[in-house]
Amino acid sequence: xxxxxxxxxxxxxxxxxxxxxxxxxxxxxxxxxxxxxxxxxxxxxxxxxxxxxxxxxxxxxxxxxxxxxxxxxxxxxxxxxxxxxxxxxxxxxxxxxx
Amino acid sequence: xxxxxxxxxxxxxxxxxxxxxxxxxxxxxxxxxxxxxxxxxxxxxxxxxxxxxxxxxxxxxxxxxxxxxxxxxxxxxxxxxxxxxxxxxxxxxxxxxxxxxxxxxxxxxxxxxxxxxxxxxxxxxxxxxxxxxxxxxxxxxxxxxxxxxxxxxxxxxxxxxxxxxxxxxxxxxxxxxxxxxxxxxxxxxxxxxxxxxxxxxxxxxxxxxxxxxxxxxxxxxxxxxxxxxxxxxxxxxxxxxxxxxxxxxxxxxxxxxxxxxxxxxxxxxxxxxxxxxxxxxxxxxxxxxxxxxxxxxxxxxxxxxxxxxxxxxxxxxxxxxxxxxxxxxxxxxxxxxxxxxxxxxxxxxxxxxxxxxxxxxxxxxxxxxxxxxxxxxxxxxxxxxxxxxxxxxxxxxxxxxxxxxxxxxxxxxxxxxxxxxxxxxxxxxxxxxxxxxxxxxxxxxxxxxxxxxxxxxxxxxxxxxxxxxxxxxxxxxxxxxxxxxxx
Numbered sequence: 001x002x003x004x005x006x007x008x009x010x011x012x013x014x015x016x017x018x019x020x021x022x023x024x025x026x027x028x029x030x031x032x033x034x035x036x037x038x039x040x041x042x043x044x045x046x047x048x049x050x051x052x053x054x055x056x057x058x059x060x061x062x063x064x065x066x067x068x069x070x071x072x073x074x075x076x077x078x079x080x081x082x083x084x085x086x087x088x089x090x091x092x093x094x095x096x097x098x
Numbered sequence: 099x100x101x102x103x104x105x106x107x108x109x110x111x112x113x114x115x116x117x118x119x120x121x122x123x124x125x126x127x128x129x130x131x132x133x134x135x136x137x138x139x140x141x142x143x144x145x146x147x148x149x150x151x152x153x154x155x156x157x158x159x160x161x162x163x164x165x166x167x168x169x170x171x172x173x174x175x176x177x178x179x180x181x182x183x184x185x186x187x188x189x190x191x192x193x194x195x196x197x198x199x200x201x202x203x204x205x206x207x208x209x210x211x212x213x214x215x216x217x218x219x220x221x222x223x224x225x226x227x228x229x230x231x232x233x234x235x236x237x238x239x240x241x242x243x244x245x246x247x248x249x250x251x252x253x254x255x256x257x258x259x260x261x262x263x264x265x266x267x268x269x270x271x272x273x274x275x276x277x278x279x280x281x282x283x284x285x286x287x288x289x290x291x292x293x294x295x296x297x298x299x300x301x302x303x304x305x306x307x308x309x310x311x312x313x314x315x316x317x318x319x320x321x322x323x324x325x326x327x328x329x330x331x332x333x334x335x336x337x338x339x340x341x342x343x344x345x346x347x348x349x350x351x352x353x354x355x356x357x358x359x360x361x362x363x364x365x366x367x368x369x370x371x372x373x374x375x376x377x378x379x380x381x382x383x384x385x386x387x388x389x390x391x392x393x394x395x396x397x398x399x400x401x402x403x404x405x406x407x408x409x410x411x412x413x414x415x416x417x418x419x420x421x422x423x424x425x426x427x428x429x430x431x432x433x434x435x436x437x438x439x440x441x442x443x444x445x446x447x448x449x450x451x452x453x454x455x456x457x458x459x460x461x462x463x464x465x466x467x468x469x470x471x472x473x474x475x476x477x478x479x480x481x482x483x484x485x486x487x488x489x490x491x492x493x494x495x496x497x498x499x500x501x502x503x504x505x506x507x508x509x510x511x512x513x514x515x516x517x518x519x520x521x522x523x524x525x526x527x528x529x530x531x532x533x534x535x536x537x538x539x540x541x542x543x544x545x546x547x548x549x550x551x552x553x554x555x556x557x558x559x560x561x562x563x564x565x566x567x568x569x570x571x572x573x574x575x576x577x578x579x580x581x582x583x584x585x
Contacts, residue, residue, distance in 0.1 A: 017438045055474060094437065
């Protein structure tokens with residue numbers, strides 16, 4: 001019996017602000033089951049918990065900070081050009097607060 | 099007389115000797131673009147007004163090229179092949195594209211892809227299914243499907259791709275061309291739509307190793323806008339192509355290549371593995387020592403899930419800015435969350451939505467340790483296994499995929515399909531940021547198949563050099579797709 005349920009999948013989809021059809025929900029459940037089985041393989045690797053998780057492709061990556069210098073600005077018209085609803089220099093949205 | 103089916107050096111020489119003009123090259127490339135669009139559905143945008151705007155003596159000057167649609171291109175529609183961005187026009191150009199354009203390279207089209215790079219079949223683009231020019235019933239693989247189809251069809255000598263799991267290198271194999279992603283960070287990712295930032299690489303698809311070297315030499319470089327880019331000024335790929343063979347000893351992975359591991363192998367897989375053995379014999383003739391090494395099968399069996407967990411988690415986060423508010427088509431609804439939900443539900447394809455849910459699940463606090471962190475741990479074990487190999491060997495050589503391009507059978511791409519490690523091993527190149535190149539190494543059932551060479555980080559010159567030497571021993575350099583006859 002799967003530990004994943006239709007309701008769980010609906011809840012995660014809701015948090016992501018997406019809706020799934022019943023068919024899509026069923027497919028996610030099948031995929032969850034497959035991933036869970038493979039993760040069980042991983043959990044059986046001896047001392048897996050002692051391995052440092054690898055978060056980046058290069059281990060010798062050096063992060064250096066740039067000088068704090070003002071760069072070029074993007075014209076406001078360019079920034080707004082892809083928004084469907086604008087008002088002057090601002091993007092128009094529905095009322096969020098109050 | 100056609101030029102777009104020739105190498106960069108040949109086209110450059112023709113331009114220099116006034117045998118042809120850039121305008122004529124652009125015209126030829128645009129005409130071919132429309133022809134291939136009708137046949138393969140390879141493009142999102144064809145730039146019919148493309149012009150040669152930069153005066154330069156560079157080898158790329160005046161020569162057309164294609165750009166995958168997940169690279170931002172100022173003033174040119176850039177959709178990532180997603181309905182969420184079906185009308186998005188960026189106000190800046192990706193550094194990798196800019197580096198080519200400032201040398202006079204002429205962008206003539208934006209190529210179609212699996213939506214946002216998430217997919218390996220070329221079936222999820224909002225403009226429809228991308229078809230393989232060798233056999234229109236077959237997939238190009240993905241996600242750089244349109245770039246592969248276009249280069250293989252002779253639309254131009256090269257097109258840009260991106261590679262998060264194998265998205266340059268597998269389409270290259272299925273289309274009979276070269277696909278190269280250099281070491282992580284050698285090419286700036288600034289302006290590339292982020293899918294999974296710790297795995298995303300820029301790269302190129304060409305018809306020869308030399309052309310890949312020439313293009314990447316010009317795409318690469320440290321970029322203040324990408325903190326993960328690094329200074330590669332001492333790496334000269336074009337020069338590396340012409341040097342004596344730099345590698346001495348290479349290996350392949352027993353668990354992936356041994357036919358006995360596949361009791362139900364198809365005839366195509368058998369032929370593919372036999373063909374790979376022939377390629378190994380060629381390597382030996384070149385003077386290389388070729389050995390078989392063993393890798394823990396548990397790690398290889400976990401490969402597909404490790405990739406899915408990490409890439410879905412990163413994608414869920416990266417694409418949370420797709421709201422339809424500041425860009426993208428505004429969704430309908432009376433409240434902000436209804437508008438966003440409408441935009442995201444209608445805009446994303448079912449495959450992406452499912453991947454987001456998986457990504458969100460593995461990132462939940464209570465699930466992180468079991469799924470996300472453990473996947474990252476196995477990522478390290480796999481990368482360490484490959485780094486151990488590189489202490490003794492110059493490169494790993496392996497076949498790409500399970501044979502030639504599969505049929506477009508209408509099946510929905512699910513994550514438990516095609517999870518043979520042989521079909522997935524290129525992802526290790528992304529886990530470790532390794533330089534990795536696919537070149538064509540023959541035919542199975544009249545369709546092209548490929549072989550991959552992956553080396554240690556920063557050893558791009560060696561990888562390119564080895565690929566060029568192997569390419570010179572075979573007959574598949576510069577090939578243009580010829581549609582196969584079928585009943």
